Amino acid sequence: MSDDIRWLQRFANYTKALQSLSEAVALAGERPLSKLEQQGIFALIGSRDASRSAFQNGLFTDGEAWMDMIKARNLRSHTYNPKVTDSVNRDILMRFYPAFAALRQRLNSLTQPGFAP
Structure with missing residues (x-):
């Protein structure tokens, strides 16, 4: 039983x-599937995976700057050293902001009619 x-x-x-x-x-x-899902990209866990995937899919060209952004974010959130702060601030102005502006331009180009990836 x-x-x-x-x-x-x-x-x-x-x-x-x-x-x-x-x-x-x-x-x-x-x-409906998103563009990334249509390309077979389903499980992006964390900013590193997302940045690598975006780089591989041509959303930006300066992958090193994006990886450095992640490092800077982690470094800056765990330190109060003025030299580190100054270094990160300098990177934001000289490298990270231009990378974000380039990403915006690339994403904007994807919204234009006739775009074919």
């Missing part, structure tokens, strides 16, 4: 899992 109970428990778990899968499939059918 205990085997029958285990079978019923397993079947109940299977039914719940299938219901969850059915809901996910229905949701996927309702929502």
Whole structure:
């Protein structure tokens, strides 16, 4: 008799899992894929992954500046050293702001009619 109970428990778990899968499939059918998802990019975890993926997909050309931004953010949030602060501030003005401006220009070009990646 205990085997029958285990079978019923397993079947109940299977039914719940299938219901969850059915809901996910229905949701996927309702929502269009983003451009990145269309290219097979689904799981970007963290700023490093997102920056690498954006670089690989041609959204920006200066990948080193974007990686340095991440390092500077982490460094700056954990230090009160004025020399480090000055260095990060200098990088923001000389390297990071131009990188953000270039990204804006690139993204703006993607909104233009007739764009073909």
